[in-house]
Amino acid sequence: xxTNTSNHNAPxxxxxxxxxxxxxxxxxxxxxxxxxPGGQVTMLLGRNGxxxxxxxxxxxxxxxxxxxxxxxxxxxxxxxxxxxxxxTPEIAQRxxxxxxxxxxxxxxxxVAENLLLAARGARRLGELDGQxxxxxxxxxxxxxxxxxxPAGKLSGGQKxxxxxxxxxxxxxxxxxxDEPSKGLAPAIILNLIEALRELKRGGEQGQAPTTVLxxxxxxxxxxxxxxxxAVMDNGRVVHAGAMQALAEDEALxxxxxxxxxxxxx
Amino acid sequence: MHxxxxxxxxxxxDLPRSRWLAxxxxxSVLGLALLPFIFxxxxxxxxxxxxxxxxxxxxxxxxxxxxxxIVSFAHTMFFGIGAYGIAIASSRMGAGWPALATGxxxxxxxxxxxxxxxxxxxxxxxxIFFAMITLAVASAFLTLASQLSDIxxxxxxxxxxxxxxxxxxxxxxxxxxxxxxxxxxxxSYYLLFFAVLGLVLLLLRIVNSPFGxxxxxxxxxxxxxxxxxxxxxxxxxxxxxxAALFASSAGALLAIWLRYAGPDTAMSFEIMLDIxxxxxxxxxxxxxxxxxxxxxxxxxxxxLQDLLRLGEGALQGVPLLSQLVSPDRWLLWLGIxxxxxxxxxxxxxxxxxRLAAALRAHKQTATSAxxxxx
Amino acid sequence: MSTxxxxxxxxxxxxxxxxxIPKARFDLRPLWLLAALPLLALPLVGSxxxxxxxxxxxxxxxxxxxxIASGLTLVFGLMDVLNFGHGVFIALGAFMATTVLGAMxxxxxxxxxxxxxxxxxxxxxxxxxxxxAVGLLFERVLVRPAYGLHLKQILITMxxxxxxxxxxxxxxxxxxxxxxxxxGLRGSLLLGExxxxxxxxxxxxxxxxxLLALLWLLNRTKLGLLIRAGVQDRxxxxxxxxxxxxxxxxxxVGGSALAGLGGVMWGLYQQGVTPQIGAQVNVLIFIVxxxxxxxxxxxxxxxxxxxxxxxxxxxxxxxxxxxxxxIGLMVAVLMWRPQGLYPLGQR
Numbered sequence: 001x002x003t004n005t006s007n008h009n010a011p012x013x014x015x016x017x018x019x020x021x022x023x024x025x026x027x028x029x030x031x032x033x034x035x036x037p038g039g040q041v042t043m044l045l046g047r048n049g050x051x052x053x054x055x056x057x058x059x060x061x062x063x064x065x066x067x068x069x070x071x072x073x074x075x076x077x078x079x080x081x082x083x084x085x086x087x088t089p090e091i092a093q094r095x096x097x098x099x100x101x102x103x104x105x106x107x108x109x110x111v112a113e114n115l116l117l118a119a120r121g122a123r124r125l126g127e128l129d130g131q132x133x134x135x136x137x138x139x140x141x142x143x144x145x146x147x148x149x150p151a152g153k154l155s156g157g158q159k160x161x162x163x164x165x166x167x168x169x170x171x172x173x174x175x176x177x178d179e180p181s182k183g184l185a186p187a188i189i190l191n192l193i194e195a196l197r198e199l200k201r202g203g204e205q206g207q208a209p210t211t212v213l214x215x216x217x218x219x220x221x222x223x224x225x226x227x228x229x230a231v232m233d234n235g236r237v238v239h240a241g242a243m244q245a246l247a248e249d250e251a252l253x254x255x256x257x258x259x260x261x262x263x264x265x
Numbered sequence: 266m267h268x269x270x271x272x273x274x275x276x277x278x279d280l281p282r283s284r285w286l287a288x289x290x291x292x293s294v295l296g297l298a299l300l301p302f303i304f305x306x307x308x309x310x311x312x313x314x315x316x317x318x319x320x321x322x323x324x325x326x327x328x329x330x331x332x333x334x335i336v337s338f339a340h341t342m343f344f345g346i347g348a349y350g351i352a353i354a355s356s357r358m359g360a361g362w363p364a365l366a367t368g369x370x371x372x373x374x375x376x377x378x379x380x381x382x383x384x385x386x387x388x389x390x391x392x393i394f395f396a397m398i399t400l401a402v403a404s405a406f407l408t409l410a411s412q413l414s415d416i417x418x419x420x421x422x423x424x425x426x427x428x429x430x431x432x433x434x435x436x437x438x439x440x441x442x443x444x445x446x447x448x449x450x451x452x453s454y455y456l457l458f459f460a461v462l463g464l465v466l467l468l469l470r471i472v473n474s475p476f477g478x479x480x481x482x483x484x485x486x487x488x489x490x491x492x493x494x495x496x497x498x499x500x501x502x503x504x505x506x507x508a509a510l511f512a513s514s515a516g517a518l519l520a521i522w523l524r525y526a527g528p529d530t531a532m533s534f535e536i537m538l539d540i541x542x543x544x545x546x547x548x549x550x551x552x553x554x555x556x557x558x559x560x561x562x563x564x565x566x567x568x569l570q571d572l573l574r575l576g577e578g579a580l581q582g583v584p585l586l587s588q589l590v591s592p593d594r595w596l597l598w599l600g601i602x603x604x605x606x607x608x609x610x611x612x613x614x615x616x617x618x619r620l621a622a623a624l625r626a627h628k629q630t631a632t633s634a635x636x637x638x639x
Numbered sequence: 640m641s642t643x644x645x646x647x648x649x650x651x652x653x654x655x656x657x658x659x660i661p662k663a664r665f666d667l668r669p670l671w672l673l674a675a676l677p678l679l680a681l682p683l684v685g686s687x688x689x690x691x692x693x694x695x696x697x698x699x700x701x702x703x704x705x706x707i708a709s710g711l712t713l714v715f716g717l718m719d720v721l722n723f724g725h726g727v728f729i730a731l732g733a734f735m736a737t738t739v740l741g742a743m744x745x746x747x748x749x750x751x752x753x754x755x756x757x758x759x760x761x762x763x764x765x766x767x768x769x770x771x772a773v774g775l776l777f778e779r780v781l782v783r784p785a786y787g788l789h790l791k792q793i794l795i796t797m798x799x800x801x802x803x804x805x806x807x808x809x810x811x812x813x814x815x816x817x818x819x820x821x822x823g824l825r826g827s828l829l830l831g832e833x834x835x836x837x838x839x840x841x842x843x844x845x846x847x848x849x850l851l852a853l854l855w856l857l858n859r860t861k862l863g864l865l866i867r868a869g870v871q872d873r874x875x876x877x878x879x880x881x882x883x884x885x886x887x888x889x890x891x892v893g894g895s896a897l898a899g900l901g902g903v904m905w906g907l908y909q910q911g912v913t914p915q916i917g918a919q920v921n922v923l924i925f926i927v928x929x930x931x932x933x934x935x936x937x938x939x940x941x942x943x944x945x946x947x948x949x950x951x952x953x954x955x956x957x958x959x960x961x962x963x964x965x966i967g968l969m970v971a972v973l974m975w976r977p978q979g980l981y982p983l984g985q986r
Contacts, residue, residue: 294909317699335792336790336793338788369768386973392789393721393789393933394929394933394973394978397721397925397926397929398929398973400922400925400971401922401925401926401929401965401966401969402966404922404960405963405965405966408962408963409962409963412959412962534918538797541794541797545794585809585810589808589809590807593808593813594805594808594809596801596805597801597802597805597806597809599801600798600801600802601798603794603798603801603803604781604798604799604802605796607791607794607795607798608784608795611791636887
């Protein structure tokens, strides 16, 4: 396993050690070791079925790790014993936002209501952070246009924007995003990249840069955003290091991902 | 020399798989067979007859619930139809074997029709809908039976006479044999006994046939069964129909024993609850569970009340407590037992016995392996 | 750091959004059915005044049923739990009413309307409180261990119903207890030529109040938002940081309290309470939520009104058929829409 250290020596915000996950009879994760340094974007790459989505779900407590530990900000968030499973709401309340692959949009609720739900601190639409909203509208204008419209009627790309916006409506310490660019038009992907880049820089004035763990198949997005990269195969992390290093090493790309990712745009 | 007629074949290779279970079952069968000679009282005979009827009624429900995984509350409807079939035929046609035959056949026909409709209806609705709908249909039918008093005798029900051969007044032997009068009533009892025996063995044959195995596959994973190529709707409808036919026959037997059919004895919601209790306590998906469960339940129902009466006497005067142990409230205790059974004994008595036996066998093979290897 | 005014100004005006793209059209066809029924009945009944009496009676009954059923359907929609023991709360409410109104004879045996309504209000509150408390117990002991296991739920909640009914008999006895209306609420008002029972009007008003309160809760509060979202995607709501389990307990208790309220009204409507009242109304409730679509509040309302109206019209026009009108309606609706009038999307 190739573990190049990154340029920064940022402390790990999220650490997975030897995490196994079983779903029924299926053993999906076979001992995942992963470190996600704070303030950076870590890409999680790998073939279909490598266990990337499962990893995110296990972190969120939607599936229980049968073995191993998950620590967030120095605190154990995985199950400490079979009697005390990890609870998703508590994990979310520590400041972790999750954007699943299917986006998890509430189709019968309006765009506004979807955002209101995600804003735990707001009891009414009027209590939403106006500056934050403006910023979101700037990156995702469709949200303003279809504000009171049922979210289910939005196009796929617009739904994805809403899903990301939900994760950003309030400051969060860690974002777990599962394949956001899937099915999106290139122009929208660019919007997405811009928004996430801004987030990296610290969003508005002086806010701490958010940490992101991003599952992606689109290498262009990965390269544009990623500071670090972890590659998964067969339920394990087989490579971890700086994104720069991977992007420059075509032979390594071939070996890990089965194809030259420069060509995979 | 290998005989094709063996106990194994008779039970369709569905053995008890537990010494205790086999013992209890054998005792039950023997006990029921010889009951009139062991306990000659009328009450005992009535209790035994009720046990027999319930065995078929609950076993047929086990086919539906335990083996096919369908929850239906319409079972008592078919039970009632069977009972009323006999009663109406006997009242209209006059007592006699032709009336019994016609009544039984008519009950089967109507049950067939209704269960077919209900089964096909489940095509369009989902499982939980289905349960609720059967509840509604059953209560509607109950009301119907009370309303059509011209045919059904309304709330009071229908009394009728049995063929001469089965009447209590008909004596076959001058002197009592082994202390028991050999009369039509005794004959009725053995009619019930052998009918129930035959029906249970038939059920065992059905659930252990390829058809029965498909039902279980559907219960486990309907999607997969459909994917393999089984038209699940057909199988579930068939299961519905078969269960209904057996229930109808059980109803017919009840009517023959009681010489009466009425909404309370044949179709009430309480009977549905009794069935549920027995099938859970006895063990779902076993058929044998229905046998043991019915025995336990009917005995409890009759003798628990006596027990409670004692308790009530002891707590005479204490305001709330005496009410709690009043024999009228025996259903309360049965309900508590039921909830406890669902929680802690989901596999019922039979399941527990079989599990214990399997564990014993496992330990035995482990130790014998040790012994042989040392 | 933005002010309230700034925040509001960034929110797009409703008009803009509406003008931009047409919103999803609300399915009106079942509502047409609901409107059609009374209109159909009018020529059949013949007399306008009788029609008015029947219609108001039907609305009253329908709204009471709605009060009781709304809790059940929300519980199912949110947590996939079907409580076959919902009838216990209805019966509890009804019996509480007998006790409370019996104790408040000073308020009920006077024609003074204010006192009467006060007594009824106290009975309603007591019924709701006790039913809610028992609901809390019910959820904790019986329902919680059976989440996700439909068969176990059905069996256990039925067991709960048996136990509950027997315990009610222990406390209140097994006989029917008459529940006479307070004096001022007896008799009818004359609207033109139509005689409308006073209590039915109270029932309609109460039902409307509950309906409006529910609509307000669901659509204008964050709690309601959570419930509506939870019905669609429980997992996502948890991922957003909300304890859905607690939400469920709240909804279950609320539903039980509503059933208790409905029980009070039903007992007064029938002017008598038996221990079987729970089981009887249970079947009716199931029919209503099947018709409406499991989990849908609007469907529940439409279903309840249809059932109430139909029961009263057929009771007048063809009494023998009245008992089967519900089943017939249910079958007819399921033929048209196998999942009920307003099925939930995902299910």
